[in-house]
Amino acid sequence: MNYKRSKYFSTSTNRKIKYSFLNNNNQIVVVFFHGFMSDMIGAKPVAVESFCKKKKIDFLKFEYSGHGKSFGRFIEGNISNWTNDAKQIIKAKINKNKKLIFVGSSMGSWIALNLFISFKKQIIGFLGISSAPEFLEQLMWKKFSKKIKKTIMTKKFYEFKLGNFTYPLTKQLIMDGRKNRVLSKKKINIKIPITLFHGMNDEIVPLRFSRKILKICKKAKKKLIRIKNGDHSLSRNSDLKKICAELNNILIQNI
Numbered sequence: 025m026n027y028k029r030s031k032y033f034s035t036s037t038n039r040k041i042k043y044s045f046l047n048n049n050n051q052i053v054v055v056f057f058h059g060f061m062s063d064m065i066g067a068k069p070v071a072v073e074s075f076c077k078k079k080k081i082d083f084l085k086f087e088y089s090g091h092g093k094s095f096g097r098f099i100e101g102n103i104s105n106w107t108n109d110a111k112q113i114i115k116a117k118i119n120k121n122k123k124l125i126f127v128g129s130s131m132g133s134w135i136a137l138n139l140f141i142s143f144k145k146q147i148i149g150f151l152g153i154s155s156a157p158e159f160l161e162q163l164m165w166k167k168f169s170k171k172i173k174k175t176i177m178t179k180k181f182y183e184f185k186l187g188n189f190t191y192p193l194t195k196q197l198i199m200d201g202r203k204n205r206v207l208s209k210k211k212i213n214i215k216i217p218i219t220l221f222h223g224m225n226d227e228i229v230p231l232r233f234s235r236k237i238l239k240i241c242k243k244a245k246k247k248l249i250r251i252k253n254g255d256h257s258l259s260r261n262s263d264l265k266k267i268c269a270e271l272n273n274i275l276i277q278n279i
Contacts, residue, residue, distance in 0.1 A: 032095075033086070035112045039105075040095035043086035045117055046076055052148070052278065053082040053118050054125045054271070057110060057132030059156070061191065063092030067259035068129055068153060068267070075268040079275065082122070086113050088135075099181065099192050102200035103131075103160075107138045114143065125149040125274055130156045130229065130256070133220075137206045137237070140214060149274035150244075152220040153267060154256050155237055156229045160201035163229065164193065186228070207233075211242040217277050218244040219270045221263075223254025245277075 032040045044064065054076050056069045064085040076083035088106035089096035118124070124146045128136035133155035140147060156163070164184065165173070176182045180195040206212075218241055220234040231250070238246045249270065254263060 033113045033116060035089075035109055039089040039109060041086050041089060041109050041113055042092060042094045043084065043113055043117070044073075046073060046083040048076075048080045048082050050080060050082045051121075052123045052125065052275065053084060054127060055110075055114060055118075055136075056083070056085040057126065057128040057135045058085070058087065058091070059130030059132050059154075060159075061091065061098065061189070062129070062132075063087050065092070066129075067257075067264060071264040071268060072127055072271065075271060079272070081275070082118075084114065084117055086110070099194050099197075102197045103134065103138070103204040104200050107135050107204070110135050111139055111142055114139070120146065122146065123148045123278065125151070125271070125278075127151045127153070127271065128155060129153045131159065133157060133237070134159070134204070134206065137212070138204060140212055144214060147214065147216055148278045149216050150218045151267070151271055151274065152218070152234065152237065153258055154222060154226055154229055155220055155234050157206050157233065157237065158201065158204075159229065159233075160193075160198055162233075165198055207236045207240060212240050213243055214241065215243045216245070217247070217274050219247040219249060219274065221249050221251060221254075221258055221267060221270070223251045223256060223258050223263075225253055226256045228256040 069085045087094040088109045090098035090101040126136040133152040134157040182193050184191045184193050222231050222234045
């Protein structure tokens with residue numbers, strides 16, 4: 025087994041992306057996409073990585089530019105850039121003949137959905153956790169007051185506080201999000217198993233976002249798992265066990 029930790033990949037625009045690749049020489053590779061202002065060392069990517077190590081499945085995780093220990097300023101990033109970061113590292117590190125299972129957490133599901141077209145011939149499954157496609161418009165911009173919107177449009181920057189978190193939002197981030205709509209598409213024609221997890225106590229992203237994803241994936245083998253008392257992070261041991269069990273079910277369907 026060739027196990028590489030904490031290396032850096034340089035994109036075509038010289039953005040240095042931190043990544044970790046678990047290479048078991050398997051034909052299946054699980055790719056983890058983390059969330060907004062998150063990283064690759066949280067409970068979910070670590071749990072999925074441990075599962076892959078046990079099952080001897082290849083595993084790739086990384087941090088978008090401006091996130092974690094990847095280079096770049098967060099406020100200069102956007103959905104397009106982060107999608108491109110993910111696309112480039114997947115193409116560079118994974119042979120095009122290998123099969124992919126995407127695992128997306130919150131914004132990570134949006135990034136993953138953006139890449140369905142690019143890797144359509146390789147994707148054999150998708151697992152979404154508290155999925156939040158188009159959250160910039162739906163959960164932020166549309167709920168902002170006129171005063172906040174004016175601040176973003178004129179000063180091009182606003183510190184948005186939500187719960188215990190502060191999100192530095194930029195005008196270019198909001199504008200770019202509108203270029204990456206996925207829920208407005210009539211359908212995503214891909215016949216793969218898709219399982220989405222959503223906590224019933226998620227105070228950040230409503231359950232309807234997961235339902236909308238399943239609605240546009242017309243031909244997929246769809247499943248929505250509602251986690252009782254689950255919050256947005258879904259990082260309790262019980263949550264992680266369910267996530268890994270469902271990942272195993274997707275693997276079984278492709279053996």
